[in-house]
Amino acid sequence: MLGVCYYPEHWPRERWAEDARRMRELGLTYVRIGEFAWSCLEPEPGLFDWAWLDEAIETLGQAGLKVVLGTPTATPPKWLIDRHPEILAVDPMGRVRGFGSRRHYSFSSRVYREEARRIVTLLAQRYGQNPHVAGWQTDNEYGCHETTRSYGPEDLRAFRLWLQARYSQIEALNKAWGNVFWSMTYRSFGEIDLPHQTVTEANPAHWLEFYRFSSEQVASFNRMQVEILRAHSPGRFILHNFMGYTPDFDHFKLAQDLDIAGWDSYPLGFTDMDVLPCTAEEKLRYARTGHPDMAAFHHDLYRGVKPRWWVMEQQPGPVNWAHHNPSPAPGMVRLWTWEALAHGAEVVSYFRWRQFPQAQEQFHAGLNRPDFQPDVGFFEAQQVALELQKLGPLPPSSPAPVALVFDYEADWVYRIQPQGRAFVYRDLVWNFYKALRQLGLDVDFVPPGAGLEPYRLVVVPSLPMVSEAALEAFRNFPGPLVWGPRSGSKTEFLSIPPTLPPGPLQDLLPLKVTRVESLRPGLAEPVRWNGQDWPAGVWREWVESGLEPTARFADGRGAIFQHEQRHYLAFWPSQDFLQSYLGAIAHRQGLPTRPLAEGLRLRRRGDWVFAFNYSAQPQTAPAPQGARFVLGSPTLAPYNFCIWKEG
Ligand code: GAL
Numbered sequence: 001m002l003g004v005c006y007y008p009e010h011w012p013r014e015r016w017a018e019d020a021r022r023m024r025e026l027g028l029t030y031v032r033i034g035e036f037a038w039s040c041l042e043p044e045p046g047l048f049d050w051a052w053l054d055e056a057i058e059t060l061g062q063a064g065l066k067v068v069l070g071t072p073t074a075t076p077p078k079w080l081i082d083r084h085p086e087i088l089a090v091d092p093m094g095r096v097r098g099f100g101s102r103r104h105y106s107f108s109s110r111v112y113r114e115e116a117r118r119i120v121t122l123l124a125q126r127y128g129q130n131p132h133v134a135g136w137q138t139d140n141e142y143g144c145h146e147t148t149r150s151y152g153p154e155d156l157r158a159f160r161l162w163l164q165a166r167y168s169q170i171e172a173l174n175k176a177w178g179n180v181f182w183s184m185t186y187r188s189f190g191e192i193d194l195p196h197q198t199v200t201e202a203n204p205a206h207w208l209e210f211y212r213f214s215s216e217q218v219a220s221f222n223r224m225q226v227e228i229l230r231a232h233s234p235g236r237f238i239l240h241n242f243m244g245y246t247p248d249f250d251h252f253k254l255a256q257d258l259d260i261a262g263w264d265s266y267p268l269g270f271t272d273m274d275v276l277p278c279t280a281e282e283k284l285r286y287a288r289t290g291h292p293d294m295a296a297f298h299h300d301l302y303r304g305v306k307p308r309w310w311v312m313e314q315q316p317g318p319v320n321w322a323h324h325n326p327s328p329a330p331g332m333v334r335l336w337t338w339e340a341l342a343h344g345a346e347v348v349s350y351f352r353w354r355q356f357p358q359a360q361e362q363f364h365a366g367l368n369r370p371d372f373q374p375d376v377g378f379f380e381a382q383q384v385a386l387e388l389q390k391l392g393p394l395p396p397s398s399p400a401p402v403a404l405v406f407d408y409e410a411d412w413v414y415r416i417q418p419q420g421r422a423f424v425y426r427d428l429v430w431n432f433y434k435a436l437r438q439l440g441l442d443v444d445f446v447p448p449g450a451g452l453e454p455y456r457l458v459v460v461p462s463l464p465m466v467s468e469a470a471l472e473a474f475r476n477f478p479g480p481l482v483w484g485p486r487s488g489s490k491t492e493f494l495s496i497p498p499t500l501p502p503g504p505l506q507d508l509l510p511l512k513v514t515r516v517e518s519l520r521p522g523l524a525e526p527v528r529w530n531g532q533d534w535p536a537g538v539w540r541e542w543v544e545s546g547l548e549p550t551a552r553f554a555d556g557r558g559a560i561f562q563h564e565q566r567h568y569l570a571f572w573p574s575q576d577f578l579q580s581y582l583g584a585i586a587h588r589q590g591l592p593t594r595p596l597a598e599g600l601r602l603r604r605r606g607d608w609v610f611a612f613n614y615s616a617q618p619q620t621a622p623a624p625q626g627a628r629f630v631l632g633s634p635t636l637a638p639y640n641f642c643i644w645k646e647g
Contacts, residue, residue, distance in 0.1 A: 001341065001394075002385055003030030003068070003349030004367065005313060008056035009040045010356050015372075016056060019353065020063035026367075026378070027385025030347055031060050032312065035070025035140045036102065038119060039077040050126060061132025068239075069133050071123060071225055073116045074140040075102045080115060087112040090152035092196045097147075101360065102140075106150040107217035108158035113224065120228045128233030135237035137312070138225045141264065142218050142240065148248035149214040151196050162213045164189040176493040177205040204416045205494045211412040215249035219257070226257045241312035242305070244275040244298055245426055247411035251305045252447040261305040262312030264351065267295045267336060269315070269322035276430045288329035289639065292601050292614035293434050295336055299343035300433075301406065303397075304445030311340045313351035316377030317365025325363065331639035333380035335612060338387075338641055342603040342610040344397035350381060391630065395606025399454040400442035401591050404432060405463060405470075407448050413464045413490060420518020422538045428461045428484060428572065435578035439586060439593040440602045440622070452477040456589050459582065464490040466504045474508060480585045482567040485539055489513065501541075502568070509563050511545035513570070527551050527559040527571060530580065538572035594622055600636075604646065612641040 004023060008016055023031060033056060042048055057067050081087055081099045089097045089106040097104055105112045127133050142148070149155075167173040170186055179185045184203060186192055195202035195210050226238055239260035242251055255261050267290025271278050278291050286292065302309045316333055318325045337348045350367050357370040367378040411425040418424070436443050436459070444455070449469030452458050458477055462484040463470065474481060488502025497503030501513040519525075519537050526533040529551035542557060543549075549558025553571075561568045573581070579595070586593045596602065599615025602622070611621035613636040621634045623644045632642030 001345075001347050001388055002026075002028050002337075002381065003032065003310075003347050004028050004353045005032045005349060005351045006060075006353040007036070007356070008033060008060075009037050009052065011354070013052070013055065016059045017063070020060045020065060023060075023353070024064050026382055027389065028381075029066055030068055030134065030349055031065045031353075032068040032070060032137060032349060033057075033060070034072060034123075035137060036072060036075045037070075038072035038075055041072065041123075042077065042119065045079055045083070048122070053127075057127065057130060057132050061130075065132070066134035067130075067132050068135050068137055069123070069127055070137040071116075071120045071139055071229075073105075073120065073138075073225070076105055076112065076115065084109075084111040084115075086152070086154055087115075088152075089147060089150035090155070091146075092149075092151055094151065094197065096152070097150075101145075103145050103147045105147075106152060106154055107148075107214070107221045108150065108155045110154065113221065116221070117224060117228065120225050121232070124229050124232035128229070128236070133233070133236060135239065135260075136229050136233065137262065138222050138229075138238065138240045138258075140241060141243050142222065142254070143246045143248045144243055146248075148218055148246075149210070151194050156194050158217065159194060159210060159213050160189045160192055162216070163192060163209065166209075177203055177209075178493075178495060179203070207416045208409075208412060208494050211248075211416070212409075215253070215408070218249040219254040222254055223257045237308075239310060239312065242302060244270045245301075247408050247426070250408040251302075252408065255305045258306060259308060260346070261302045261309040263298055263302045263309065264313035265295050265298065265311045265336065265340065266313075266315040266319055267291070267332075268326060268328060269319045270294050272322040272324050277427055286599075286614065287324070287326050289332055289599075289614045290336075292599055292612070293430075293437050295339055296343060296437060296601065296603070297430070297433050299340055299345065300400075300404075300443050301445045303344050304406065304447070308346055309344070310347040310349065311337075311345050312349055314340070314348050316350045316352070316367050316381070317375060318363065319365070320361050320363035327376075329616075329639045330376075331380065331637075333377045334383050335614075335639055335641055337381070337384045338610070339601075339603070339612055341394060342605050342608075342612075342643075344605060348384075350377065387631065395608055397605045400444040401456045402436055402441050402443045402586075403446045403450075403452055403455040403458045404429070404436070404443050405448055405450075405458065405460040406445045407463055407465075410462055410464055413494065414462075414486075417494070418518075419516065420539055422521075423486075423518060423572070425462060431573060431575045432459050432461045432484070432578055432582075435575050435582055437601060438575075438579055438596055439583050440596055441586060441591065441593060442602075442604055449473055455479065456591055457582070457586055458482070460484060460487060463487045465492055466502075471504050471507065474505070478565070480565045480567065480589060482569065482582065482585070483509075484569050485541055485572060486516075487568070489516075505568075508566055509561065509568050510547060511543050511561050511563075511568060513541045514544050515542040516540070517542075525553040525555065525571070527553055527577070529560065529577070530584070532580075534574065534577040534580075536571040536574070536577070540572070541570040543568075543570050596622070607646045608643050609646050610641055610643050611636060613638060 241262040354368040488505035524537040551560035627644040630643040
């Protein structure tokens with residue numbers, strides 16, 4: 001269940017066999033290679049050097065490792081860019097993004113699609129049937145460094161074609177977007193520009209369509225690679241390594257073409273950089289562990305993206321790219337690995353085998369130091385390998401009791417039209433997630449429209465556009481369902497629904513939102529619920545309904561409405577409020593909840609219960625009396641974990 005990322009091209013050939021032997025000795029099974037190696041494979045246009053990769057794969061395979069081969073399309077070589085500078089992406093300010101790092105291409109570049117097709121085909125033909133190649137990784141971290149959207153001539157051309165295919169008639173587009181406003185009417189698709197350089201904000205419908213288009217460009221670029229790999233490399237899996245929260249393209253859709261969702265887990269860097277926002281106090285407290293929900297959130301998200309999922313890159317020590325790059329607390333590399341396995345990961349693969357003393361990532365730790373000696377992470381990985389060997393196969397994971405409906409388009413909608421600068425979809429989802437995890441509940445992320453049958457509680461932090469399928473899934477779910485603000489507030493083209501929000505949800509919830517307001521920091525209308533005042537800032541709604549509100553704002557307006565098992569929150573709920581509110585619902589549902597001590601988290605995999613201690617203090621795991629421990633004991637040292645059997 002363990003692997004590593006390795007760059008044979010960085011090291012003398014004489015080292016490879018020794019590296020491979022030590023990987024096996026450490027207990028690793030998978031080794032990912034090749035994803036940035038284009039200029040080594042094709043140093044001159046049409047002139048190939050396969051010998052080194054032949055030998056590397058052979059050496060790794062002979063040692064008993066399974067190779068995951070990356071396609072090198074994240075790094076087109078210099079000669080290719082010089083021949084075809086139109087490959088380069090353009091930023092929203094209109095500046096060309098140059099050569100000299102990585103991901104310097106636009107998904108819409110026609111030449112680049114052809115070049116990518118060419119190199120992937122050659123690789124697939126050469127290694128597709130190689131017995132040591134177990135699977136493929138397409139490209140590397142789509143969207144990293146803000147590369148999903150590009151604003152050059154190639155993008156404009158593709159966008160116009162995309163719009164034409166979607167609307168056929170320009171009148172249909174004008175009507176859908178409401179272009180009668182401000183004289184924005186177009187006479188043909190050829191008149192439409194990209195939405196980035198207008199005087200004041202462009203039409204939000206224009207932006208949303210550009211986001212949708214850009215998302216589909218990533219998916220179709222990936223699909224092109226997948227089709228080639230499937231044709232030439234039967235029986236091998238295909239994955240991509242997604243990133244920490246990067247909602248710029250719809251991962252659910254892209255992953256339909258993959259077998260496995262990989263993702264790259266850097267809990268310290270993510271905490272420092274607010275990949276999911278942390279307070280200054282949390283950043284300090286969890287500087288060496290990462291926020292205790294940071295990795296878990298992503299494990300659960302990517303398990304929702306694809307039931308088979310890997311951690312393709314696991315932080316092994318300090319990284320180089322955050323504002324501050326501390327060393328993980330002793331034991332954290334082991335804890336992170338086990339936590340991923342607890343959440344259902346098939347494989348955890350460390351990034352990277354050895355720290356490379358040159359270029360951009362010279363400060364980035366590996367399992368080994370640049371002087372070829374093992375580094376701290378090496379020994380922690382070794383411990384995991386030994387533990388895994390001792391425990392034998394882990395029980396399969398089963399669905400969590402709680403589903404969180406997550407929607408990439410929701411992120412886009414609130415980015416395009418926040419209406420209040422603190423209304424950030426990511427932050428709202430994070431509040432719901434942390435509240436549920438703090439209650440000790442396991443959470444599955446599901447896309448809108450997914451069947452909700454397996455669940456006992458469903459939360460929808462916000463879903464502005466409710467499709468037929470989503471409505472149907474909600475209607476069929478008999479248990480408690482909680483919607484957050486702005487759910488049902490938009491049509492497909494970003495207008496306010498004719499019957500006002502929550503639009504289609506009015507079938508399930510007899511209410512109408514007649515006004516919304518966003519609130520500056522310090523301006524809050526407390527919500528009185530359960531005998532307590534809960535401060536509610538950021539956002540609130542005015543609701544008309546025949547229903548008697550189950551909670552009110554201080555001015556008497558309704559804040560929470562409930563119809564049968566369906567709840568609507570007409571405000572931005574804080575994590576504290578959600579913990580209390582969702583805790584009460586879970587309790588009524590007979591779901592065992594237990595507010596957890598600081599830094600303690602639980603997760604079940606089959607009948608195993610894991611408790612992780614992210615805090616610097618010893619903790620006691622909430623195992624029942626007489627529980628049978630699979631690993632460790634109820635007394636948890638800092639940065640340690642234990643496993644017991646339920647029932
Ligand atoms: C990832 C990337 C790797 C490496 C790593 C450093 O984003 O996929 O290539 O750059 O970060 O932490």
